[in-house]
Amino acid sequence: MRIVIIGVGEVGFHVAKALSQEDHDIIVMDVDPSKCKRATESLDVIVVEGNGASPRILSMANVQDADYVLCLTRVDEVNLIASQQAHELGAKKIIARLRNQQYTTRDSIIKPEKFGIDLVIHPEKEACSEIVQLVRHSYATQVMDFEGGRIQMIGIRLDMDSPIIGKTVREICDEELEFKFGIITVLRDGESHVPWSDYEFKENDTAYFIVKTKSLESLMVYLGKEATKTNSIVILGGSKIGRSVAQELENEMSVRLIDNRRDKAEWLASNLKETMIIHGDGTDVELLKSENIKDADSFITVTESEQTNLLSGMLAHHLGVKQTVIHVSTT
CATH class of the missing domain: 3.30.70.1450 (Regulator of K+ conductance, C-terminal domain)
Structure with missing residues (x-):
C-alpha cells in the first residue's frame, strides 16, 4: 500500500517506522527540517519537507495515489485542513489525529466527515480508555x-x-x-x-x-491469577487524561487526584464531585506516605512532565503500591 504520513513527531515517526517494516511504500512530510532529517537518517521512507496542509506539497507527495493518508501533527487545525486537501486531491482513506474531543460530539459545528476524514483518533481519549481497562483488570x-x-x-x-x-x-x-x-x-x-x-x-x-x-x-x-477488584486509586496530574480517568472511575471506586497547582486543584474540586482533590507535589515522598500510598490498588501518573511521571511512579512502586501506570509519550 501507498501511505502518506503528515507530521513526523514522535507519533508520526514511530507509525512510519512500524509500517515501513511491513513493506509498504511510505511518504512522510513535516515543516520541521530537524524532524525530516531524523526520518531521512533513520527510516526507509521518502521524506518531503513542507507544509502538509499545502495542496502543492501534497501534490508533490502524490497524495492522489495514496491508499491512506495519516494526519498526525500536534495541531488539530492543521490535521483538519490537511485532511480536506488530501480528500479533494483524491486520497482513498484518511485518518486524522485530533486532540480536541469536541470535534466529534453530536452538537459540534465542525464535523470531521466534512473534511473527508474516515477515522478520527483522540490520543488522550485512547490513553484514558487503556488506563481505565488496566485499572479494572490490574x-x-x-x-x-x-x-x-x-x-x-x-x-x-x-x-x-x-x-x-x-x-x-x-x-x-x-x-x-x-x-x-x-x-x-x-x-x-x-x-x-x-x-x-x-x-x-x-x-x-x-x-x-x-x-x-x-x-x-x-x-x-x-x-493461577487472582482476579482482584480495584477499590482505591490515586491519580497524579489534573491533565485531560487525569480528569477523564477520574470521571470514568469515581463512581466505581475511591479516587484521589493530586495536582501541584492550587488554581487547578480548586477547579478540579468543583468539577469532580466524587473525587478527593489534593493540592501537593506528587514527587514528595512525605506526601505520598501521608496519603498511605501503599494501601492504594493503583497509582496513575499523567502529568504533562514525563520526568515527573517516571519519578513519582518509581517512588510509589518503592512505597508498595500494587499497580503503577505511568504515562510516557516519548518512546
Whole structure:
C-alpha cells in the first residue's frame, strides 16, 4: 500500500517506522527540517519537507495515489485542513489525529466527515480508555474489548507458579474445561511467537488470550491469577487524561487526584464531585506516605512532565503500591 504520513513527531515517526517494516511504500512530510532529517537518517521512507496542509506539497507527495493518508501533527487545525486537501486531491482513506474531543460530539459545528476524514483518533481519549481497562483488570498487562464488550483480549504475564508453565498448547487443548478461550500470541524475551500445538509455556512469558467476558474470571482461575477488584486509586496530574480517568472511575471506586497547582486543584474540586482533590507535589515522598500510598490498588501518573511521571511512579512502586501506570509519550 501507498501511505502518506503528515507530521513526523514522535507519533508520526514511530507509525512510519512500524509500517515501513511491513513493506509498504511510505511518504512522510513535516515543516520541521530537524524532524525530516531524523526520518531521512533513520527510516526507509521518502521524506518531503513542507507544509502538509499545502495542496502543492501534497501534490508533490502524490497524495492522489495514496491508499491512506495519516494526519498526525500536534495541531488539530492543521490535521483538519490537511485532511480536506488530501480528500479533494483524491486520497482513498484518511485518518486524522485530533486532540480536541469536541470535534466529534453530536452538537459540534465542525464535523470531521466534512473534511473527508474516515477515522478520527483522540490520543488522550485512547490513553484514558487503556488506563481505565488496566485499572479494572490490574492483573493484566493489556486489555481490549470486542463485540461491544462481550469478548475481551487480555495479556497475562505468567508467574513461576502458573499451572500452565511447562505445558504445551496441545496439552491445554486436551483438557476438558467448562469454558473456551483462544491463545493469540506469546511475547517472550521481547519477541512475539505464534503458539502452535507444540509450543511450551515458560515463566515470564506474556500470553495473550481471547475469551468471552463472562468466562474471564474462570480463565484467571485456570491461569493461577487472582482476579482482584480495584477499590482505591490515586491519580497524579489534573491533565485531560487525569480528569477523564477520574470521571470514568469515581463512581466505581475511591479516587484521589493530586495536582501541584492550587488554581487547578480548586477547579478540579468543583468539577469532580466524587473525587478527593489534593493540592501537593506528587514527587514528595512525605506526601505520598501521608496519603498511605501503599494501601492504594493503583497509582496513575499523567502529568504533562514525563520526568515527573517516571519519578513519582518509581517512588510509589518503592512505597508498595500494587499497580503503577505511568504515562510516557516519548518512546
